[in-house]
Amino acid sequence: MKILIAASEAFPFCKTGGLADVTGALAQVFSRAEDTEVVLFLPRYRNVGGGAFSLKAAGGSFLIPVGNKVETATMSRVQWGKVAVYFIENPKYFDRPGMYRTPGGDFEDNDERFIFFSRAVLEGAKFIGFKPDVIHCHDWQTGLVPAYLRTLYRIDSFYAKTASVFTIHNIAYQGMFPKETLLKAGFSWLDFTPERLEFYGGMNFMKSGLVFSDLITTVSPTYASEIQYRPEFGHGMEGILKHRNADLFGILNGIDDEIWDPATDTFLERGYELKSFQRGKAAAKKALQKELGLEENKDLVLAGVVSRLDRQKGLDLLLNAAPGFLDKMQFVVLGVGDPGLTDAFGALAAANPKSFAFKTGFNESMAHRIYGGSDIFVMPSRFEPCGLPQMISMRYGSLPLVTRTGGLKDTVFYNGEPKDSNGFAIDNADEGELRSVLGHIISLYGWRENWNMMVRNAMNGDYSWTRSAEAYLKLFGIAAQRRQL
Numbered sequence: 001m002k003i004l005i006a007a008s009e010a011f012p013f014c015k016t017g018g019l020a021d022v023t024g025a026l027a028q029v030f031s032r033a034e035d036t037e038v039v040l041f042l043p044r045y046r047n048v049g050g051g052a053f054s055l056k057a058a059g060g061s062f063l064i065p066v067g068n069k070v071e072t073a074t075m076s077r078v079q080w081g082k083v084a085v086y087f088i089e090n091p092k093y094f095d096r097p098g099m100y101r102t103p104g105g106d107f108e109d110n111d112e113r114f115i116f117f118s119r120a121v122l123e124g125a126k127f128i129g130f131k132p133d134v135i136h137c138h139d140w141q142t143g144l145v146p147a148y149l150r151t152l153y154r155i156d157s158f159y160a161k162t163a164s165v166f167t168i169h170n171i172a173y174q175g176m177f178p179k180e181t182l183l184k185a186g187f188s189w190l191d192f193t194p195e196r197l198e199f200y201g202g203m204n205f206m207k208s209g210l211v212f213s214d215l216i217t218t219v220s221p222t223y224a225s226e227i228q229y230r231p232e233f234g235h236g237m238e239g240i241l242k243h244r245n246a247d248l249f250g251i252l253n254g255i256d257d258e259i260w261d262p263a264t265d266t267f268l269e270r271g272y273e274l275k276s277f278q279r280g281k282a283a284a285k286k287a288l289q290k291e292l293g294l295e296e297n298k299d300l301v302l303a304g305v306v307s308r309l310d311r312q313k314g315l316d317l318l319l320n321a322a323p324g325f326l327d328k329m330q331f332v333v334l335g336v337g338d339p340g341l342t343d344a345f346g347a348l349a350a351a352n353p354k355s356f357a358f359k360t361g362f363n364e365s366m367a368h369r370i371y372g373g374s375d376i377f378v379m380p381s382r383f384e385p386c387g388l389p390q391m392i393s394m395r396y397g398s399l400p401l402v403t404r405t406g407g408l409k410d411t412v413f414y415n416g417e418p419k420d421s422n423g424f425a426i427d428n429a430d431e432g433e434l435r436s437v438l439g440h441i442i443s444l445y446g447w448r449e450n451w452n453m454m455v456r457n458a459m460n461g462d463y464s465w466t467r468s469a470e471a472y473l474k475l476f477g478i479a480a481q482r483r484q485l
Contacts, residue, residue: 175205304374
């Protein structure tokens, strides 16, 4: 099977968040499957290239219409394991300090930038002679690709049997633009209907992917249900998703279990696995307490957070609840984001240096040490399509404390019985519920036998990409088969 992955970011080439981790991981796991050939198309942003990856020009150029203009695309490529990675180049659109935005807000021409990219993916595949069975599109930035396949490229014999699968990573980000964007994209006013591309008087790139793709996936079974039946999760797309219910599938993300492996993690004081986690985690906790200037006390619960600082993540609840527990437990928060939360966490840490540590920015090695050294990992999110940190924390034996939403509900199990639980959960992102479960955690921590039973349950879980990749490949087969008919 020939698979083309189209995405606006993929680790290790360009990244702003979890989308990049997922697209990068999927490209690799798909390429390891039997009888697959995988190419990955990305924009070439300013900081792409260099380091371990030496990009080679693909040679030649091709023209892409954007509205009444014609723009030139060139490509460069790099071989990444079995995956051929192609970068769409155009300095006007991609040679900028940020990928999507400046500190002042989104780039005003993001519609043009991703119209150009989407068309260039389809023209670029023809340019290199790669005829895909399936194009796997990710989030709004590639939402036009399925629409192009079914409209402008409908009579293009090169794509006659190509299926599209569209994956929603976070439906809150949709790519909403004025109705004039329709013409820039090359569509006609006949496509500007509620059944097709029109959305509240404008054009919505996410909707385009949902309407025109052969199959739709999202990143957890619970999120697939939430976005259909709860308006606060669906963000206006509930009707379309319910209409396409039979074509919508929730597939859990996985984590890279080579990067996130406490047995081989060089950032930790000492490696550990299931059989040796007690000594390993004790050493990691002591080292983390010392590094952060916290009281070095093995009997205090150490709660970790590695997160974007955002209301979505429920960290305002933690900010309000934490002061009531500073004599009974410790907290370490690593994150970047909302200035108000940043200042408030900084002030709390400054006032309580022995029990609360706060580090702003993103620090890869510190993140690993928090996963290894913390006893619990706090994620009281208001919504969470999938979430990767709770899976990483369980692999490291740090019990997650989550809200029962999205992928958190699908991966963290808590029913009050340690033998059946691998973490802790609250039903709603609610400060009272969070306080209550923190109190319960402090009591349970003294019962080491029960606590360690839960840690074993967490570390025993399979959080790899293997099962998820199999589910995707099965769906690709179904989508491709439909196009053969």
